[in-house]
Structures are given as structure tokens and as C-alpha cells.
Amino acid sequence: MSSFARRKAWLSLVLLGFVFGSSLLHADDGLPASLDPLSGGGQIGVIGEAFPVPLRARVTDSAGQPLSGVAVNFNVDQCVSIDEASSPCPPQTAYPSFEGDSPMSVSVMTDADGQAIAPTLMTGQAEGPFQVYATVWDVRPGAGILGEAYFPLRQTLSLDDAAAITPAFTGAWYDPAQSGHGILVEVLPDDRLLAYWFTFTPDGSQQAWFGGVGTIVGGRQAIVYADRGQGGQWIPAFDPSRFSLERWGTLTFTFSGCNRGHVDFFGYGPSSPWGSGSMELTRLTEPAGLACE
Numbered sequence: 701m702s703s704f705a706r707r708k709a710w711l712s713l714v715l716l717g718f719v720f721g722s723s724l725l726h727a728d729d730g731l732p733a734s735l736d737p738l739s740g741g742g743q744i745g746v747i748g749e750a751f752p753v754p755l756r757a758r759v760t761d762s763a764g765q766p767l768s769g770v771a772v773n774f775n776v777d778q779c780v781s782i783d784e785a786s787s788p789c790p791p792q793t794a795y796p797s798f799e800g801d802s803p804m805s806v807s808v809m810t811d812a813d814g815q816a817i818a819p820t821l822m823t824g825q826a827e828g829p830f831q832v833y834a835t836v837w838d839v840r841p842g843a844g845i846l847g848e849a850y851f852p853l854r855q856t857l858s859l860d861d862a863a864a865i866t867p868a869f870t871g872a873w874y875d876p877a878q879s880g881h882g883i884l885v886e887v888l889p890d891d892r893l894l895a896y897w898f899t900f901t902p903d904g905s906q907q908a909w910f911g912g913v914g915t916i917v918g919g920r921q922a923i924v925y926a927d928r929g930q931g932g933q934w935i936p937a938f939d940p941s942r943f944s945l946e947r948w949g950t951l952t953f954t955f956s957g958c959n960r961g962h963v964d965f966f967g968y969g970p971s972s973p974w975g976s977g978s979m980e981l982t983r984l985t986e987p988a989g990l991a992c993e
Contacts, residue, residue, distance in 0.1 A: 732770055732846050733762040735836045738815065741851040742923045742950030742966060745823040746859055751796065752917050755818040757834045757849050759810050766814025770836060774818040776804045777831040794826035796853060823855050829966075829976065830855060852950060852966035852976065862920040862954040865893065868992035869955055872984040882984060883911075883963065885953070891915060893922040895951055902973045910948040922953040949974060958992035959983040 740755035759770045776796055779789035797803035799820045808816040821832070832851040867887040874882030881899035888894055896911030914924030927945040932938055949968040955961040961981035967974030986992065 731761060731838070732759045732767055732836050734760050734764075735772070735834065735847045735849045736760070737834070737849040737851055737925075740818070740821075740832075741853070741925070742952045742964070743917060744854045744856055744859065744921050744952060744954070744964070745796070745821075747823045747825060747827070747855055747857055749823060751821045751823060751853065753915075753923070755821060755832060755834070755851050757816050758814045759816070759836055760814055766810070766812070768810050768812050768814060770810045770814075770816075771807050772810060772816035773805060773807050773835045773837070774798070774816075775833055775835065777833055778804065790826055793824060795824045796821050796830055796832065796855070797824065798822070821853075827855055827857060829853065848969075850969055854952070854964055859918075859920050859954070861956055863957055864919045865916050865922055865953075865955060866992070868958065868986075868990045869961070870990060871986050873961055873981040874984050875979050876982055878979070883951075883981065887916075888913065891917075893924065893953065895922070895924045895926075895953065897926070897951065902975075911951070914951070920954060924951040924953070926951050949976075955981075 736758050738756040738758055740751070740753045743751055743753045745751040755774060757772055757774075759767045759772065761767055776798075778792070778795055792804075795804070798806045798818060799822060800806060806819055808818060810816045816834070818832075818834075824830070830853045832853065834849045834851070836846045838846050865887060870886045872882055872884050881897070883895055883897045886894040892913055893916055894911070894913045896909055898907075898909045900906065901908045908928065910926045910928035912924050912926050914922055916922045926948040928948040929943060930946055931942040931944050933942075947968045949966045949972060950964075952964040953961060959982060961983075962978060963981060964976075964978045965974070966972075966976045
């Protein structure tokens with residue numbers, strides 16, 4: 701049984717009304733009401749080095765005001781094997797770990813802005829996807845976890861084959877084997893990248909698009925924290941007061957050349973219907989005035 705399944709079974713016994721991420725957790729004034737991941741999720745770390753972006757989360761109350769002095773626990777998600785012969789787990793050295801005395805789990809107090817910044821996270825010794833989750837506990841007697849925030853990660857041997865991301869990568873990208881959906885990318889000033897994926901819902905019942913503006917990290921990877929709009933209608937019935945953004949997940953882009961790229965995607969939370977995975981990208985358009993060499 702995975703640690704996700706183990707936690708889900710445990711939480712179902714001790715906590716009613718459990719919700720993820722930025723959803724409402726508790727309505728009493730002065731108590732934590734939401735736990736939001738701010739940065740660090742979706743990044744790629746090179747084995748033998750520290751992950752380049754610190755893991756940061758913010759705690760706010762029911763009025764949206766930041767709360768200081770709240771303990772946020774950052775935990776490296778690890779596999780739990782019931783039967784080592786049939787479902788072996790990787791050794792602990794494979795997993796990312798925090799610098800300090802407690803490498804797999806650390807507690808950090810929020811600052812005046814409600815932010816908790818985890819210690820430096822070092823990569824483990826195995827390639828592949830991993831995850832850190834953050835929790836906030838309700839300290840009142842009989843209560844439990846108020847909520848969790850998730851930080852998907854990927855470890856790789858090297859990013860030497862990844863090209864430096866420049867404005868020339870602006871354009872439309874898609875997978876020719878899956879023609880019919882694709883991603884618009886625009887490289888912006890100040891090491892920022894805009895990306896929107898125009899596709900369909902997992903059940904195929906309707907069109908869907910999601911994206912946002914992210915950061916180019918180390919020149920070779922771009923991490924976009926994607927949102928998806930909901931509550932909108934076609935004009936003239938569109939009502940801005942009914943429209944809102946919900947967290948979709950993360951999109952992480954690398955490019956191997958002018959016309960080839962790769963996106964890693966992670967739907968937010970372990971029960972996201974979008975799941976996680978990757979897609980190879982081929983350039984579809986190159987805007988006039990931009991030349992990629």
C-alpha cells in the first residue's frame with residue numbers, strides 16, 4: 701500500500717470534512733483556514749545537488765489574512781511496502797531529504813506574512829518523480845489535520861541536454877501523435893514564462909484549458925503553477941462575480957532544441973483526476989521576428 705493510500709485510510713477515521721490545499725479548512729476567526737503551496741512544486745532537481753527552488757507554503761485565516769507562528773510540517777512522501785517481495789520500495793537514499801537533524805520531516809513556523817519556508821531540500825540518488833507534502837494541525841483536543849499542500853518533484857541525472865530558454869521558444873507546441881490539443885508558450889521578461897494548455901477533461905465530456913505565468917529557473921526549466929477557470933458563461937451572460945480560478949497543478953517545461961520540448965504535468969493532490977505524467981512537444985508555430993538557433 702502506498703503512503704497516499706495509508707494516509708487516506710487513516711484520515712477517513714479521524715477527520716471529517718478533510719479538504720486539500722487552498723480549500724476552506726476551518727471557519728473560526730484566528731485559526732488556520734487555508735494552506736497554500738507558493739513555490740517549489742513541479743521543479744526538477746539534478747541528483748547530487750540541492751533542489752533550486754525552496755519549498756514555501758502560506759497559512760491564512762478564514763478572512764484570508766496571513767497567520768504567523770503556525771507550525772507547518774514538511775514531509776517527504778515515502779513508499780510503504782506490505783509485501784517486500786511483490787511491491788518493494790526504493791531505499792531511503794533514493795528519496796529527497798532536508799538538510800538538518802530530521803531529513804524526512806521538518807517543522808517550520810510561519811513568519812509575519814504567514815509563510816513557512818522549508819530547509820534546503822537535497823536530491824536523493826534515484827531518478828523519477830517524488831513528492832513532499834506539508835500539513836497544518838488543529839491543536840484543539842480531538843481535532844486532526846486541517847489540510848495538506850503538495851509539492852511534486854522530479855529527480856534527474858543531468859539537465860545538460862536542456863537548452864537555455866529564450867524568447868525564441870515562444871509559440872504553439874503540440875505532440876503530433878496527439879494532434880487536436882496543445883500548448884501556447886510565451887517567454888516574458890524577467891525570467892517568466894506564460895503557458896496555457898488547450899485540451900479536454902479526463903472524461904472527455906468537454907473542452908478544458910488551464911495555465912498561468914511561471915518562472916524560468918536556472919535558465920533551463922520553467923515551472924508554471926497552473927489554474928483553471930470555473931463559473932464563467934458566454935457573453936452576454938458572463939458574470940465576473942461568478943468566475944473564479946481553481947488550482948489545477950504544475951507544468952514544468954524543458955527544451956532540447958529549437959523545435960523539441962518536454963512538459964511534465966502534475967495535477968494538484970494525490971486524488972486529482974488529471975493525474976501526472978509527461979508529453980513530448982514539437983513546435984507548431986514560430987512568431988514573426990523570432991529566430992531560434
